[in-house]
Amino acid sequence: MRRWCLALTGVVALLTAACGGGGSGSSSGSPPHGNVLQVGAPREPTSLDPAASIAYTNDQYFALYDTLINTNPKTHQLEPGLATSWSFQGADRLTFRLNLRPGVKFQDGTVLDANAVKTSLDHYRQLHIFTDLDAVGSVQAVSSSVVDIHLASPYSPLPYVLSYRAGMIVSPTAMQKYGKDFGTHPVGAGPFMFKSWQSGSELDLVKFPGYWKRGQPKLNGITFKYITNPSSLASAIQGKQVDVAGPVIYETTNLPALRANSDLNVILATDFGGIAQIQMNATKEPFNNPLVRRAVNLSLNRGDIRKAAV
Structure with missing residues (x-):
């Protein structure tokens, strides 16, 4: 069947x-x-x-919502989403460039362009419910179809971060309308x-x-x-x-x-590769102390974890 x-x-x-x-x-x-x-x-x-x-x-x-970058659920490899290509720029890798897919519109008819992406990413950073864009210093709309994310420090996970909540682009028109x-x-x-x-x-x-x-x-x-x-x-x-x-x-x-x-x-x-995890809140005691986090890390029996996983 x-x-x-x-x-x-x-x-x-x-x-x-x-x-x-x-x-x-x-x-x-x-x-x-x-x-x-x-x-x-x-x-x-x-x-x-x-x-x-x-x-x-x-x-x-x-x-x-669609994301800027997609993750293939079978291979876990990154694939184009609202962005068709992306790359870190320069030897210091402090600029991350996204080339946006042409012709995409939001559900209210607003064109999804670089300004919309900048507005959405800035909104995510300003609310600061999540910390996964804390390495971002600023977002720049280079042209209607190119966005540069300027980093305060190197941040290799950024492409994966943009395949999740941070990369879900919201309509700037609706944000302005509904506040x-x-x-x-x-x-x-x-x-x-x-x-x-x-x-x-x-x-x-x-x-x-x-x-x-x-x-x-x-x-x-x-x-x-x-x-x-x-x-x-x-x-x-x-x-x-x-x-x-x-x-x-x-x-x-x-x-x-x-x-x-x-x-x-x-x-x-x-x-299908689902992940269950426990995270430490690094903003509250005792986990705001890096020594405590390291102690927890050292206490893990990775051998037993590997045996249970495979």
């Missing part, structure tokens, strides 16, 4: 099997609820501005655009007909239904109330029973 699937980052993603015949044809099945995907989401963002929320709701952000309310009126250049958001209930997105990738998206929309209880989330996918549920922490669900259900695809994070 052909199965319809959507890649979601998480520990366990659960997908219902599509109704379709067998065979090796190139066409794929449709979600059971038609051409609007119903997603059971365990987390709700505090804002739909990707620079303003620390909530781990990346599936929702990536539906609304502090942009987080409830999001406008990006991603495959889906905002329709409505009922806090505590669901987020409705509809297909963006002007998306720069021809023929995409295949869906007419996505509805994220917020189901925060892991057991309720697993029950929702088993009861076919949603097409996709994830991430689900498998310790709190009956994973063997879920994997035995022929109507479901269960995808573990290890199947």
Whole structure:
């Protein structure tokens, strides 16, 4: 049976099997609820501005926004996104140049140019919810299609950083129009655009007909239904109330029973390179002391970690 699937980052993603015949044809099945995907989401963002929320709701952000640089989910290699090429300039590598894709527009019709990218990156830095652009000294729109990011110090991870939240470019027109309310009126250049958001209930997105990738998206929309209880989330996918549920922490669900259900695809994070991590807050005690961070680092048994990982 052909199965319809959507890649979601998480520990366990659960997908219902599509109704379709067998065979090796190139066409794929449709979600059971038609051409609007119903997603059971365990987390709700505090804002739909990707620079303003620390909530781990990346599936929702990536539906609304495209990034300057993409990461291939299979190879983990960097690929063109809103930028077609990029490179560090000069021997000191303190300037990072991006050449933007021509002809891209935001969901409100605003042209995505160098000034829009500069405005978005400056907004991200000014909010300073995240620190991954702290090495940036300034952003310059060199021309309508070229952006230079000037670094205060060398920062090799920058291309990867721009494939994540920092690289999600928001519409400057919408930011100016809505101001502090942009987080409830999001406008990006991603495959889906905002329709409505009922806090505590669901987020409705509809297909963006002007998306720069021809023929995409295949869906007419996505509805994220917020189901925060892991057991309720697993029950929702088993009861076919949603097409996709994830991430689900498998310790709190009956994973063997879920994997035995022929109507479901269960995808573990290890199947597609998902990463779970614990980070130290270097701005608060005791982790603001580098000696403490080094002590934690030295206490790790890397041999045991490698054995468990492989």
